[in-house]
Amino acid sequence: MKAKAxxxxxxxxSFAAIxxxxxxxxxxxxxxxxxxxVVTKHKSTINGDRIEYSATAGTQPVWxxxxxxxxxxFYTYYQRTxxxxxxxxxxxxxxxxxxxxxxxxxxxxxxxxxILNIDEEGYPIQPYGxxxxxxxxxxxxxxxxxxxxxxGYSRVLKDKDGKLPDKxxxxxxxxxVNADVKYLAEWISDFVSQNNRWLSPKYxxxxxxxxxxxxxxxxxxxxxxxxxxxxxxxxxxxxxxIKRDGIVKAANxxxxxxxxxxxxxxxxxxxxxxxxxxxxxxxxxxxxxxxLPALARGGFIAPERKREIAKRVAYYSGLTEQEVLQNNLxxxxxxxxxxxxxxxxxxxxxxxxxxxGIDKKEVGxxxxxxxxxxxxxHAFTPAINYYLREELxxxxxxxxxxxxxxxPWDRSKNNTGENLREAMAENPFLQVLIQAGYYDGGTNYFxxxxxxxxxxxxxxxxxxxxxxxxxxxxxxxLRKPDLKASNEDVRAFILRTLPAENSPxxxxx
Numbered sequence: 001m002k003a004k005a006x007x008x009x010x011x012x013x014s015f016a017a018i019x020x021x022x023x024x025x026x027x028x029x030x031x032x033x034x035x036x037x038v039v040t041k042h043k044s045t046i047n048g049d050r051i052e053y054s055a056t057a058g059t060q061p062v063w064x065x066x067x068x069x070x071x072x073x074f075y076t077y078y079q080r081t082x083x084x085x086x087x088x089x090x091x092x093x094x095x096x097x098x099x100x101x102x103x104x105x106x107x108x109x110x111x112x113x114x115i116l117n118i119d120e121e122g123y124p125i126q127p128y129g130x131x132x133x134x135x136x137x138x139x140x141x142x143x144x145x146x147x148x149x150x151x152g153y154s155r156v157l158k159d160k161d162g163k164l165p166d167k168x169x170x171x172x173x174x175x176x177v178n179a180d181v182k183y184l185a186e187w188i189s190d191f192v193s194q195n196n197r198w199l200s201p202k203y204x205x206x207x208x209x210x211x212x213x214x215x216x217x218x219x220x221x222x223x224x225x226x227x228x229x230x231x232x233x234x235x236x237x238x239x240x241x242i243k244r245d246g247i248v249k250a251a252n253x254x255x256x257x258x259x260x261x262x263x264x265x266x267x268x269x270x271x272x273x274x275x276x277x278x279x280x281x282x283x284x285x286x287x288x289x290x291x292l293p294a295l296a297r298g299g300f301i302a303p304e305r306k307r308e309i310a311k312r313v314a315y316y317s318g319l320t321e322q323e324v325l326q327n328n329l330x331x332x333x334x335x336x337x338x339x340x341x342x343x344x345x346x347x348x349x350x351x352x353x354x355x356x357g358i359d360k361k362e363v364g365x366x367x368x369x370x371x372x373x374x375x376x377x378h379a380f381t382p383a384i385n386y387y388l389r390e391e392l393x394x395x396x397x398x399x400x401x402x403x404x405x406x407x408p409w410d411r412s413k414n415n416t417g418e419n420l421r422e423a424m425a426e427n428p429f430l431q432v433l434i435q436a437g438y439y440d441g442g443t444n445y446f447x448x449x450x451x452x453x454x455x456x457x458x459x460x461x462x463x464x465x466x467x468x469x470x471x472x473x474x475x476x477x478l479r480k481p482d483l484k485a486s487n488e489d490v491r492a493f494i495l496r497t498l499p500a501e502n503s504p505x506x507x508x509x
Contacts, residue, residue: 032155032398034061034072040392044113044132046139052082053138057394060191062183073187074153076145078113078138090141090494091200093188097209100406102152103145104384106207110477111137116383122478124379130387135487141494149174150404153396176410181216189225201230201498208443211237212416219419222426231497233433233490236443236474240417242454244447247295250330251287254316256444257336258283260353261318263439266340268315283316295329333441334366352473353439421456429505431464433493435486437476438469445469
């Protein structure tokens with residue numbers, strides 16, 4: 001997550017899953033195998049085609065410079081088996097975020113061959129479990145779901161004397177923007193070698209903080225491992241080190257507010273009668289041309305102009321003009337989540353504002369909890385534990401950490417956006433797809449557009465970066481129509497970024 005939003009999510013996770021973040025003493029005594037592998041065979045119908053595939057669940061070590069295994073990462077590797085020259089198929093490495101989140105979210109809800117048993121809007125239902133994903137990208141690409149250290153079954157390993165490294169040693173090795181990228185780049189290179197995938201076109205997909213991770217990896221893989229990518233997919237992106245603070249951050253919230261208010265039918269009829277995708281361009285234009293300059297004037301804006309802007313912000317946000325004025329034109333996210341449905345006694349979800357909750361008191365300027373997070377953990381935890389053990393036959397006494405202990409995370413020297421730009425400049429084949437949900441208040445879609453605009457200020461690579469928006473939140477794929485649409489967008493991106501045979505990687509004169 002971006003720094004400020006990431007801290008909020010970390011706080012939310014801390015309250016919602018504290019038992020998972022801080023493992024018990026008994027859990028620390030359980031040990032995972034440094035290298036393990038269980039292979040199972042499967043069949044499924046994906047994108048209308050009947051396919052056969054293998055699923056490899058296992059662990060692969062992280063090595064230090066002395067050749068010692070210092071950690072092991074749990075992964076799940078899906079490989080289509082009913083095709084010729086499978087070692088040349090596109091290969092996608094998938095990461096989630098947090099930091100401290102396992103790969104579970106996109107694994108069993110987005111691109112993988114199995115998805116959660118949830119309703120069409122993404123809410124948990126019983127019986128728990130998984131079902132086939134007819135929209136998975138496995139028909140066109142093999143997929144590796146990677147769990148960074150302390151997530152999933154991935155763990156730090158004891159040294160030759162049977163001791164774990166202390167917290168500072170672990171932090172410097174694993175728990176920071178640059179440490180994370182460094183060891184994961186080495187791990188990916190090892191995986192590619194051990195599985196004979198050097199001839200495959202390669203892709204990275206990351207969600208939330210995972211977008212920071214894969215942006216840094218794009219450059220690290222090129223400069224440290226001599227591995228060049230065809231594509232990077234940023235799902236619900238963070239700022240990837242491209243700052244958008246102050247009035248920019250404040251102004252960028254308004255299009256997200258408008259989308260959420262439209263969903264909950266809180267906009268004036270002149271807007272509510274339009275489709276969402278017809279409303280948003282109008283709000284975006286107002287944001288850039290009028291709202292941002294007004295915020296720049298601060299306390300020196302003319303009173304008449306302040307009232308004009310307040311009226312327009314209220315018009316687009318579903319709040320009252322008085323509320324906007326009382327907040328000096330700048331509405332915070334927590335205030336919006338608490339206030340929009342205050343008259344109905346409901347609060348909004350942070351990462352997906354379609355989700356509703358109830359607070360102890362209707363007064364206040366921020367919600368008591370995040371209802372979407374409670375709903376998601378409700379659905380994902382039993383499903384992933386069942387799926388890995390019973391369908392993929394991976395048995396271990398180690399607890400699967402949906403969220404792992406990785407904090408404090410070192411966020412200093414975050415140049416991952418610039419790393420991605422450099423990787424693109426050095427590699428004419430490399431393209432980027434950005435995906436965002438309109439109802440995501442944690443990494444809102446207009447912030448994602450802003451990051452896209454700032455990624456390459458020269459504009460010379462703008463035709464290699466594309467944006468797709470969806471009518472859902474942070475995990476847009478939980479809503480069935482968006483599960484289909486977002487997978488199809490990834491599928492099309494992969495097929496579009498495969499160069500023609502014998503096509504050279506060069507810039508034409």
